[in-house]
Amino acid sequence: MVVIDLYVRDKSMVIVGNGCAGAECIKALRESGYSGGIRLLTDSRWSISNPMLTTYYVAGKIGFEGLFPYGASQKFYLKYGVDMYTESPVVALDAEQKVVYAESGLELKYDQCLIATGATPVLPPVEGIGSDRIYTMRTVGDAVRLKEAMTKTPKKALVIGASMVGIKVMELFYKAGVEVCLADLAQHIFPLSAHPECARIVEERLDQKGIKLRFGAGIEKVEETSGGGIRAYLEGSTESEEADLLVMCIGVKANTSFIDRKRVAVDRGILVDGYMRTSMPGLYAAGDVAQGKNLLSGGSEMIGLWNNARYQGRTAGRNMAGKNEFFRGNIPHNITHFMGMDFVGIGNVNDHDRMEKKYDGRRYIQLFWKDGLLTGANFLDSYTESGIIKHALIKGLRHNGSALSDSLPVIQNQLIKNILLEVQRT
C-alpha cells in the first residue's frame, strides 16, 4: 500500500474525476495563483472527454480525438502541473481524516479535495438487463462499444428513454439507415422539458420520418433472441419489441458510491452551497455529481449540463485557491438540435396558471407563467432567442415588470414578441 501524506510545497489538492468539472477546477486553481501540488485520480484511462460528443463520434461526424475537447491528457496535465493517476477509481473517502482511497491501494491525504465524478446511466432492475446486447451512452468506452456494434450493420434498434440523450441516439440510428423504435415510460417525448402540446408536434414530425414511438411503455423484461438480437417486453402492452440492439437512456445517477453519507450530506447528488462546499470542511463537489441551487424553484437540484459543470468546477477551483467566488445557481434547460429541428425547453413547463402559444406551422413558441412570473418556455425552431428568455426567466419576467420591457426590444422573433406584447396588455 502506498501512502502519500507528505507534500513539499504548500497545500495538497486532490481532484477526483477528469470530466469538465475536474478540468475547470484545475485551470481555476492555477489561474488563481495556486502553485502547490495537484493530484488527479480518475477511473478512466482517457483524457478529459465530453459525453455530449459521444453520439457524434458513433455517427462518424467527429473522429476519436474530437471526443477530447481539452486535448491529450499529457499536454493538459503537464501544462497545469498535475500528477495524474489514471485507471484509479476512488473507492472510499474519509472526510474526517481527509484521505482518499483508490482501488489500486493508493491513499492520498488532502488539504482540499474536489469530487467531480459525474454520473452513470441508470439501468432498471429488470430480468435480462445484464445482456451484452444492451448499450448505454456516456463514456468514451460506451461510444467505442456502440461504434463497434454499428459495424455489424444492425437493421433495427430500440432506444429506451425519450429525453436529451435518447433522442440523439435515435437520430444516429436513423441517419445510419437503421429502423428505430423510441420508447419511454412517460406519456410523451421530453417528459421533463416539453409541454404535451409541444411534444405532440415533435412526435408528429418524428412519425413522418418513420420513427416508431411508444409511450407509457416502461421496460419490464429483456431477453436475448436466438438470432443474436434482443426482445424487450414493455409495460401496458402485449406487443414486445425485437431489435438487434437496445440502448438504455433512462437517466443517470450521481457517482457517489465511495462517499460516507453519515458524514457528507448527499441527497440525489452531493449537496453543495454556492461556493461548491459540501457539508465537510475542505471537501468540494462540482458537475453532475453535485446538487446545487435551482434558481427557479429555489430548491436544490442536480442540473446535468456541460456549462453548469464548467461553472461549478471553476467556482470550486477559485475557492480552493483561497478566493471568494459565489455561483448563484442555474435553471434546467435543454437545447437540442436533432432530426432537422431545434427544441428548447427552459425552466418548469408543468406547473403554471397561464400559458400562451403561437405556431406558424414551423416555429412554435409556448411560454408559461405562475403567479405572474414567467416559469418556463418551449421553442421549436426558434432557438436564437432562448438565451434572452432564459436570462429574463432568471431575472423574473413579470407580466408588466421591467424584465419584460428590457427583453422586448432585443427580441427579433415576431412570435415571441407578439406573445409578450399580448401578455403586457392583459
Ligand SMILES: Cc1cc2nc3c(=O)[nH]c(=O)nc-3n(C[C@H](O)[C@H](O)[C@H](O)COP(=O)(O)OP(=O)(O)OC[C@H]3O[C@@H](n4cnc5c(N)ncnc54)[C@H](O)[C@@H]3O)c2cc1C
Ligand atoms: C449523449 C449525451 C448528450 C448530452 N448533451 C448535452 C447537451 O446537449 N447539453 C448539455 O449541457 N449537456 C449535455 N450532456 C450532459 C453533459 O455532458 C454533462 O453534464 C457533463 O459532461 C458533466 O460533466 P462532469 O465533469 O460533471 O462529469 P463527467 O463528464 O461524467 O466526468 C466525470 C469523470 O469522473 C470519473 N469518475 C467517475 N467515478 C469515479 C471514481 N469513483 N473515481 C475516479 N474517477 C471517477 C469518470 O470516469 C469521468 O471521467 C449530455 C450528456 C450525454 C451523455
